[in-house]
Amino acid sequence: MTEKLDPKSADDILKKYDKESDTMMYKGVMAKIVSAIAITFSVFQLYTATFGVLDAQLQRAVHLGFGLALVYLLYPTRKSWSRYKVHPFDVLLAVLGAATPAYIVMEYQHLVLRSGTVSGIDLIVGLLGILLVIEATRRIVGLPMVCVVLAFLIYAFAGPYMPGVLAHRGLTIEQLVGHLYFTTEGIFGIPLGVSSTFIFLFILFGAYLESTGLGKFFIDLANAIAGWASGGPAKVAVLSSGLMGTVSGSSVANVVGTGSLTIPMMKKLGYHKDFAGAVEAAASTGGQLMPPVMGAAAFLMAEFVGVPYIDIVKAAIVPAFLYFAGIWLGVHFEAKRGNLKGIPRSQLPKIGTILRERGHLALPLIVIVYLLVSGYTPMRAALVAIVLSILCSALRKSTRMKPIEIVRGLDRGARNVLSVLVACASAGIIIGVVTKTGVGLKLASGLLDLSGGLLLPTMFFTMITAIILGMGVPTTANYVITSTIAAPALVQMGVPVLCAHMFVFYFGIIADVTPPVALAAFAGSGISGGNPLRTGINASKLAIAAFIIPYMFVLSPVLLMIEGTALDLLLTTLTALIGMVALSSALIGYLADDCSTVERLVLIAGGLMMIKPGFLTDIAGFALFVVILLLQLKRRKSAVQA
Incomplete structure (x- = not known):
């Protein structure tokens, strides 16, 4: 019925375009040590979620310590170093990565009593901690994020030399380190706080769903629903990527995960390779806009906007539907134009059979939505869903997880959270500089001056800013950066806060298919064998809804269910x-x-x-x-x- 991309080729493509996937491949004792650290990390998160989290800065410090240690053990300093043997330099950095946040835990009472005064040892530890976060960002998130962080750090010191409205008094090294590392306004701010509570549990939940075979269930279900229609495989790609987006946190990983099956199917049917890769890229990018997780940005948005998490989920429903409808229509018209038929029904799985054999795997997703609507906190709902995913898998022998697979789920969940964790810590540096210098309002004023105080030009310039800032940056960091820098301009124009944040979020995410830095499109072209630039242009056409919908809900907030x-x-x-x-x-x-x-x-x-x-x-x-x-x-x- 179908052909699938060789797993090794898919893995190579994923590592090329998704830094998070390019990890060390330990064997023996070192593999067990890293797994033990990851499992302990997950156990700590589950324990605090069950019995109560620690004080904010303590919870976040332990979270960061585990994260940095794992990043330095799993992602080598240089790509040329062996992927099978740990380098002593990385071990040193891993120890320092755990030790610098541990200093906050051990000295917590003294730090509270000093109330912002930075001692000599504080300065050394804080400066080292900031540098370790930046280096971890380079390894797992990428240079675009590092460049943004460094630009803000330079701005913090260069204030007296800046022109016009950007000028400020400038910060001393003690002021900056104290603010970024020893308060909850910098690295240990809201983004890392959300990562250390809600996000970790939802990513762990996703890891267990992956273990149960939910991804294959989604693809088979999409085949049964749409595989027979005109251009069936393309519609399968749209539907399966949308379903995977409910739990996935990466556009590129989604492209490779579902695209390794759907892109060869599309090419076999007759779709041009540049179009086949574009369909998967546009659909997988849309997965980051899909509630309830939205690439983990939904939890951050709830904190930043100050509304219940379920309100974010409700607000995202109609825009996400319109986005995927736009892609579905695009592939439908392309299929009609090229007279591309679907797959014969006799070659497709039966929907009744799929639901009978593996429909129980979707129960945790249904339950978690029900719990969130019923008023459960996201943390409590995720905890219940994690337990339920394990229990539901046991309902049938074919999907049942063995005890060792449950333990491996703890390991995989901790590893999967690392890019989000580091991105949140790094984004905290940006927020810390913004709050200390007031540059956010200054940039908003600059955008308003550029647009002449008119709403539509302000929206246009904000869109361009969000797309540029979102290029090559993962979803959570993407949202933090765009909401901090670009959203205030819209808020000053009287746009509702949720509309402003959703506006910049959409355009930050769509950077994944917008040339020249269209990572999802590049990954799609890597699978299809197409031209990366043409794949990106086709993906932008298919994702046209994402360029229009944000204007719609700013002009008509009813689409976000807030009016x-x-x-x-x-x-x-x-x-x-x-x-x-x-x-x-x-x-x-x-x-x-x-x-x-x-x-x-x-x-x-x-x-x-x-x-x-x-x-x-x-x-x-x-x-x-x-x-x-x-x-x-x-x-x-x-x-x-x-």
């Missing part, structure tokens, strides 16, 4: 969906028949009118859409009769 009635939401969603049909058909060049240049322009105009909130614009846009549709239906009918 208006249910009828308002229904009508706005319906007109937006029809608008997406018009836009997708225009970009692909097919609606009911091949589109002429004029027809494509009219469809774009009509689509944008329906997407823009307003009764008159909706009517006008719908009329343009219907005219083109009727003309094409008439033309196709004439061609058939001829």
Whole structure:
């Protein structure tokens, strides 16, 4: 029925584009030592989640200590070093990575009594801790994030020499280290606090779901639902990537995980390799916009915006639906244009069989959503879901986890959290500089001056800023950076805070398919054998919804379920969906028949009118859409009769 990319090739592609996957491959004693540290890390997190977390700075310090130790043991200083034998220098850094946060734990009472005064030893430990976080960021997150962090650190010292509104008094080394390392306003701030509580548990939950075979269940279910339709494998890619996005925290990992199966299927059906890679890249990137996890950014957003986590989940539902609808429409019109058929139903798995054999694997996902809606805290809901995922897997012998697999789940969960943990710690440095210098408001004022104080130009410049800042940066750090630097400009314009944060989040995420730094598209092209730039351009076309939806919910917050009635939401969603049909058909060049240049322009105009909130614009846009549709239906009918 299907062919799949060789696992070794898929692994190589993942390591090339996803730094988190390029780890050491220990054997023997060293492998056991690293696993023991990772398992102990998970046990600590589960214990504190069950019996109560420690004081904020203590919880975060222990969390960071475990994380840094594992990063330095798993990610070598240089790529040229052996991947099978640990280097003494990395062992030294691992010990220091654990020791510098441990200093906070051991000296906690004295640090509290000193109340911000930094002693000589504090300065050495704090400076070393900051440098270790930055180096860990280089190893597991990448240079783009390091460059942003270093730029902010330089700004902290260069304030007196900065021009115009960017000028400030400047900070001394003692002030900066004290603020970044010995308060909860810097490295140990909100991002690391969320990582040390909610995020870790949800990633551990995802690790156990992966162990049960949920990923294969999603792909088989998507095949059964959509594999037979026009362009079936492409629609399978969209559906399975959306389902995987509910638990996945990486666009690139999602591309390789589902794309190693779906991209060869698409190419075999007749899709061009540049388009096949683009479909998977656009769909997998959309997985980061998919509630309830949203690449772990949902938890950070709840803290930053100051609303319950479930409100973030509700706000993300309609935009995510519209995004995936846009990709689905794009692959549908491409399939119709190329007359690409689906897979014969006889070759596809039966949906009833799949649900009977492995439907129980989805129960933990259903339960966790129910618990969150019922008022459970995310931490408590994740704890229940972790236990339930193990129990549900035991319902059938084919999915049952052995005791050793349960232990390995603890190991894998700790390893999977490392990139998020380090990104959150690194993002804390940025936030610390922003709060200490006030540069966030200054940058917002600069954006407002550039846009002349008008909303649409401000949104446009904020979009460009978020896309640039999001290039090559993982989801959680991406959101922290964009929300800190770009969102305040929209808030100053009177945009609701949640709308402003969702706006920059969307554009930061879509950087994964926006050339020139389109990591998800590059990973897709690595699997398909296509051209990375053309794959990125095609992915941007398919992901057109992500470039439009944020403007929609800023202009019409009802899409985020924070204003208006249910009828308002229904009508706005319906007109937006029809608008997406018009836009997708225009970009692909097919609606009911091949589109002429004029027809494509009219469809774009009509689509944008329906997407823009307003009764008159909706009517006008719908009329343009219907005219083109009727003309094409008439033309196709004439061609058939001829």
